[in-house]
Amino acid sequence: MDLIQIILGVIGGLGIFLYGMHLASDGLKQSASKQLKSFLKRVTKNQVYGSGAGMVLAAVLQSSSAATVMVVGFVNAGLMTLRQSMGVVLGSAIGTTLTVQLIAFKVTDYALVFVSLGVLMFLIAKTQTIQHVGNIILGFGFVFFGMALMTNAMIPVQQSPEFMNWFVSATSNPIITILIATAFTAIIQNSAATIAIAMTLAVGGSMSMETAIAIVYGANIGTVITALISSLNASKDAQRTAVAHALFKIIGVLVFIPATFLFIQVLQTMGGSVERQIANAHTLFNIVNLLILLPFCNLFADWMTKLIKDKKSVDDFKYLDKNSLNFPTVALLNTQKELQYMAEKISERMFQPLLPIYVEEGSAVRQQIQSEEKRIDHLYRGIYHYLQEITEKKLTDDESRESLQMLYVNNDLEGISDIINELSSLSIKLEGNDILLSEWEKESIQILFEDVFQNFQDAVECFSEKDHELATKVVHQNPAIIRLEKELRFKHFHTEGGPSSRVSSVYMDLLNGLLRINQHSVNISQTTLGMI
Template identity: 25%
Template sequence: MTLAINLIDLAGFIALLLWGTHMVQTGIQRAFGSKLRAILGSALRNRFRAFLAGMGVTAVLQSSTATGLMTAGFAAGGFMGLVPALAVMLGANVGTTLIVQVLSFDVTLVAPALVLIGMLMFRRDSRTQAHDLGRVFIGLGLMLLALRHLLDLMTGYESSPTLAALLGLISSSWLLDVCLAAALTWAAHSSVAIVLLIMSLATKGIVPPDAAFALVLGANIGTAINPLIEGPAGDDPAAKRPALGNLIGRLVGVALAIGFLGPISQFIMAIEPNKARAVADFHTLFNLAIAVVSLPLLTPFASLLHRLLPDRADPADPARPLYLDPAAKETPIVALGAASREALRLADVLEEMLLGVNAGLAKGDRRLLVEIRRREDILDKLNIAIKSYLTSLDPDELNETDQRRLNEILTFTMNIEQAGDVVDRNFLPHASKRLKRGLVFSHEEQNDLTAMIARLAVNLKTAASLFVTEDPRTARLLVDEKAVFRDAESKATASHFDRLRDSDLQTAQASSIHLDLLRDMKLINSYIVAAAAYPVLERTGALLPSRMT
């Protein structure tokens, strides 16, 4: 009966750890949203900075498993390249050893405070980012509580006669030690708890130092298995690259360490006679050695992982380029035509986003707004694919006309993608705020928004047509549309001030969001005009430096 209860406790604490990890990951993604890609891109462009970031995050989270799962999720979502993701994993491996070094201080005492702070932010602050950061604090607190209970549960077995007899039987086989510790760590989801248990066993003399070091090696394998098994869901094997790379590195390191475990054990015990400290030091030195050897080799290792787990070509993936034929690069005019056809798909995706926003506002359905964010990811991926394709063309094979068309395609894709960013970063948060607060637009305001979004969609179709025809008359008509949005913004501003004078707070708040949405649409329209009209007018000499015609 006691065994069954303990197994239920173990499963519950593991579930709590996984749920805390999930809350931290989703909270970070929701809090930073589309900015996360830029933040990680600038912070983790250098593998050594990525290594330090992984070490620091793990030291905070107290779980290399949690860091591994989040890193795998970010890499699978395109927020992080493979080389920095592998560097983060190496840093996480070292970071978790620091926890073992300092866990004599009961840092889990802050867990209730983290949950309390997170709950206050989650429940009482209406700002979206603070709300999501509250989710992160709650997740961190739950993770610390789960790890503390896991440690307490496993520490209760350290003096078990059955366990002592079992470990005594396998102490002579380092390979069995490795397998046993790997299985325990995989089941517990915490190398920290297992290594602390090993330290206790070594201190009490239940296992000799060399067997304790072999158990530590097994714990390092076990903690690398969890992100591989529980990483991003889906059929794309490429999502498993960071976790697989981390596991391969651990396996190679363990294989080498096993071969020299006897001399290593004698050396460490001569330096540090305290058995518990010797186990902790071996754990840290092992991961530092793997990091020092691996960091310079991450680029070729990443190439190997790309070959082992190639990108899955999903014909139904809307972000997959359809017209960028590599064979067409030999003939620049054909390649430019293919890139132009691909660029028109960006306009189609942006139109879907605009119509989706209109439907979401009209129906008050937040799920439609969430779906639009996925469309923005399609814009980003297609834009990157087109840029990579065009910049890979041999410039010596391009004449002056070809180079001009190449620049026009890049201008079109860049502006359409930036218009999508405005929808994602500005328009959607304003629309979500209106739905979240239960604010109701007046009949006139709702009709105004619907009409302006419809006008944006028409302008987008015009821009796509202009991108193909390059007709100066159509370009002037498209530029004239900027005045329509300026007038609509001026009218909405005057109406907003009238409502403020009426002192109707809720109506004024709805009016303020209505004004923000119109300003967002004005900016989106500016990008649409710049995407297709400006290049045509500039070529004909009809565009002044002030962007006036």
């Protein structure tokens, strides 16, 4: 028995298997990412539909870990509530059993056919869609080829009495076997690969069904690690989703362990090869787990809320999540929500308090605006770097365009905050010279301010909601605001007695600043309309 050849065969086969999973998942994500987003929004209104959505999501991604990470990202972005996520997480576990069921069909003999077809489609493809389909077929070809390599590499091992004696001794304790399978799955981040290895050993008679079932239990628990890690820097609801996912798996295993003997009898009654029985064990475990826990999803959500308390830090980003960067669809949603959050802060903490500085002599607010402007700069830099990291990923044409639009909007929002900060500082000129604006000047500033502020709010809303009609309204409103500014400027210089030079300087700067803010609002609306 050549130990080096065996090790290389197993590790090489596992590597090709995992690479195939990555290719298939990447192809499916690229071809279905946009549809998945709208699909999840529609079907997560109750837990039953949510579990079905989870099955579809995991079947597309071919990884319950990846599916749960994506769900954590949706929760973090505020597109899915904690309660909605519970059913999706449970359903995602069933969707990933598809790969294991396919392996049990013994399609490994046709692995190179899949590889050849996938490569051919990728090379001759004239559209991105065909390329993605080629990637999917090529990925599954590598999955089956990797499985065949591992099976062939293990043949000499299974014929060794020394290995058999050691393996039986090492796996005699089901708890230890579960822990080993959990650790291995957590390391490779793929439960299908762990179960595929169990199938390889079981076919040659090296593993009992009891041990194979224990590995299935451990593989299911091991999938939770990736989601837990992905939630570390996410929102509290996202963390609650990840912890609930872990508890679902652990509770399921604790329920099944005492009934393992009965479970094996059910599997044997269903019939099929050893591989099929192991694949069925994986599927049935997750189906039964869903049926047991689905009625208690809302209770779980409430329990998670009590278990993981809210704790906010002003220095943290609200939605940006590094762990979602592998899922551009989710990462872009995170960015959009962070931009909305940034716009809300500008509106509430900077724009609205600006007017009282001049019309109500509320100079105390100036410090708040200056402080908030530093916070906006921090958000701007964070969003900018996050978008840079997104653009380094493999994006669809739509995702590339969306990331560019968000870069433009980020610049416009930061520009608005800078202008508001400048305008708040203008009042120092008035206070330093003990000069007040006239009642007419205050009223005229208020008129222009209200129009510009409304346009800003409309611009933010049209970007958030992708509302082209509202975006068009903002763009069409621009000439009217420019005319109003010119009228106010004209009236100011033609008032009886004429204005003082110091008042004129501040007044003109205010009008000009509001006009510049409005131009940024128009820019945001034009970006929404695709005019970039």
